[in-house]
Amino acid sequence: MDRTGIQPDSALAGAVTELAEVLGPKGIFTQAGDRARYASDQSGLVGDTPVAVLRPASTEEVSRVLAICSRHRIGVVPQGGRTGLSGGACSPQDAVVLSTERMSGVVEVDREAMTLTAWAGTPLEAVQEAARAADLDYPVDIGARGTATIGGTIATNAGGIRVLQHGMTRPNVLGLEAVLADGSVVSRLGKTVKDNSGFDLKQLFIGSEGTLGVVTKAVLQLRRHVPQSALALFALPDHASALVCLTAARQRFGSRIRAFEGMWPDYWNFVCHQTALATAPLAGQHGFYLLVEIEAASTQTEEELEAFFADLFERGVFEDGVLAKSLAEMRALWSVREAVGEVDDDFGHHINFDIGVSPSALGNFCDAADSVLAELPEAVGVLKVGHVGDGNVHLLVAHDGSAAAEERIEAAIYGLLRDWQGAVTAEHGVGRIKARWLGHCRTPEELALMRGLKTQMDPLGILNPSVLFRDTEI
Amino acid sequence: MDRTGIQPDSALAGAVTELAEVLGPKGIFTQAGDRARYASDQSGLVGDTPVAVLRPASTEEVSRVLAICSRHRIGVVPQGGRTGLSGGACSPQDAVVLSTERMSGVVEVDREAMTLTAWAGTPLEAVQEAARAADLDYPVDIGARGTATIGGTIATNAGGIRVLQHGMTRPNVLGLEAVLADGSVVSRLGKTVKDNSGFDLKQLFIGSEGTLGVVTKAVLQLRRHVPQSALALFALPDHASALVCLTAARQRFGSRIRAFEGMWPDYWNFVCHQTALATAPLAGQHGFYLLVEIEAASTQTEEELEAFFADLFERGVFEDGVLAKSLAEMRALWSVREAVGEVDDDFGHHINFDIGVSPSALGNFCDAADSVLAELPEAVGVLKVGHVGDGNVHLLVAHDGSAAAEERIEAAIYGLLRDWQGAVTAEHGVGRIKARWLGHCRTPEELALMRGLKTQMDPLGILNPSVLFRDTEI
The missing domain is CATH 3.30.70.2190 (Alpha-Beta Plaits)
Structure with missing residues (x-):
């Protein structure tokens, strides 16, 4: 159900009033038309219109709004550029969206330390350009570079076409600031390269898709720029x-x-x-x-x-x-x-699998997938393209657009994956779409530990509910 | 107090009997002479003789002994080669040592995937040699390579002289198996390079110095070998x-x-x-x-x-x-x-600081440290050597050997560090020796989150008590 009415539930209305007081008129969208634009990402999943769109302009504001959302137990969907392909930024029912769009900009480029500090809402391309202007290079690169934000690429541990050389986003993040569900700010924005002083907390926020905290700022490690x-x-x-x-x-x-x-x-x-x-x-x-x-x-x-x-x-x-x-x-x-x-437009209804296996096993996995799909009348076409050097194939499987066909094809491919010690998602993330298949590549003990960490860091489950964990709807 | 008597407390004695049943005669040392050898590492801190030395030969045995120790609430000190410099492997009172020495050996080298799978107790040098035999290279290298174990290097996120090129241990670990305090086995030993299917749990065990789990096996990423x-x-x-x-x-x-x-x-x-x-x-x-x-x-x-x-x-x-x-x-x-x-032997009583700051700030930090130390009559000599490319200086400060001198010098240097967004330890780890100074480089919010994670994953605090967290003695 989509609550697009002017008058939300009285409890929600009270929370929205409090949030508006903190954020001011520029900092919150409450009109239905404004809110509707923030319902979904590029995954194809259709989200609900959020109850409100929060647009904090500082870490302090993020902290205060999360504290309010915790108190009222309201689900919060962190959003960057909404370019994700797994539904991680789609709004569930009765949630607010927290957009980082007003926390944008490169704060500093340090040529000597080869670092760049930026707000989470800065587009990836703006970071790449700022690095380039200093004759340096930020090597994370994906097609959505113009719209995807640094915060989003960190939250999803974005990969792309240069992973083989410089890794995914994870090894390129040197410092991070994030806000926890209760509003605590966990900040470590220094440029210290070697640091064994306690747990490396930034690792928790990288790739956890906004379920453990909201990234507000980052120090990125730049590389020398080699144009040729x-x-x-x-x-x-x-x-x-x-x-x-x-x-x-x-x-x-x-x-x-x-x-x-x-x-x-x-x-x-x-x-x-x-x-x-x-x-x-x-x-x-x-x-x-x-x-x-x-x-x-x-x-x-x-x-x-x-x-x-x-x-x-x-x-x-x-x-x-x-x-x-x-x-x-x-x-x-x-x-x-x-x-x-372009294939996405021309290939008709299809599932875009994002399978990760050992690079040496990729060919055999694809052969096995072809065999499995050949037995399925629902699979009317297959295209395979990917990052061979790092064992990641995008397997596009066309079908008639029915939920039943989708279900059968997913069950077949993810069922196959069980035997390959691989990943149901190599780079796109689990989001809301693949959460149900997570058990096909992670053990019960791993899932229990993930759930324990989620419970510890977000006991009320307000951060990106139903992402990664299917049953975490508040 | 050192419990070296044949007859430990009756509660401990009961637990040791249970442990001996699981491990068999080869798998446990209970004689005082045997146990004494496992009291300390190379930090200079003198540990207590452990109540027993557990020498499990499999992940299954590690799981069973940790479950027993949890039930009896006995502190467990995980030990690799005991080459650590921060007291992380020194035994506190009434604890047992869990040595990985019988879980040693390279399981597999995969030339195509460029990976090596090894038991935690395998010496680093044995891993390097196995990689070399396949014309590949495992780039983590430290002076203690002959004795330090892969499990120890992972638990401490070992650095060394080649960090600039291939990073510390963290980015060189592809898969990991660890046992939690309650005996659960969290295993992910595939060779999948790109994996965004949920939290990257291995990051919790890398560099957390045995406080969150015991590493039993790892898949390491090898590099091409360039001899020249x-x-x-x-x-x-x-x-x-x-x-x-x-x-x-x-x-x-x-x-x-x-x-x-x-x-x-x-x-x-x-x-x-x-x-x-x-x-x-x-x-x-x-x-x-x-x-x-x-x-x-x-x-x-x-x-x-x-x-x-x-x-x-x-x-x-x-x-x-x-x-x-x-x-x-x-x-x-x-x-x-x-x-x-050699300096360690010839320089007399001294503190070996292991400071990490931004590479571009290292010179200024060292100048400031010299100024601070010049004001301290307790500091009778200073030597500075380090990894300039990654902002890590080993600052050796000689003193008269008294606890008071040590205290004053540490307070001065770590006090200085507060303003530099640096690390009280860049590569050696916090262990038991630097735990008291952790607050000089981590915020209260960071420390609270670390403690929350520790409580979640090891609620009874049996894993490496008093490491990282000073007050976690059971």
């Missing part, structure tokens, strides 16, 4: 050959491998022939396609990549390949991989 | 020049900087002229000394380092320098930095 890189596209007989390439590339380039992205023929053919792209950078049919980007160590990187190319070709590892000779060519090669966004 | 590197020693006017070198080195070599170690003149002069080393690799008096090791990307690394050298020399950044031309010369240069072990 070389890019190649390989056509291979199968995923096993891609692993041979990966081992060889690691041996030769080590941590200079910037991206190592794989496309299965189902994805390649669909993108090259059935989307607006309508062009294939390589002719013929192959068993696997690999996009490899290598950071330049010197001016010889293209030559290095060519030598690597020649080596592997002589060994018969790949069947065809092309090396980008210009920025335009690099963009063209990347566009095939990045067309996954 | 180039090493240079620079003499500079001051620490500020070392930061100029650091920025320049980062720009040129990026993540290929393997070590960036600094020595202040007090340390340099003491080591070169007052220890067995008795030789200085560079003549003259300088304001700062820097040891820089660069991983080879190609055969030209020495030439690259020479060019880097020439650049900085022209810019007047350094005063003198030497490039190692052979393995023997590399060893000779490293020996000055590694003589910190």
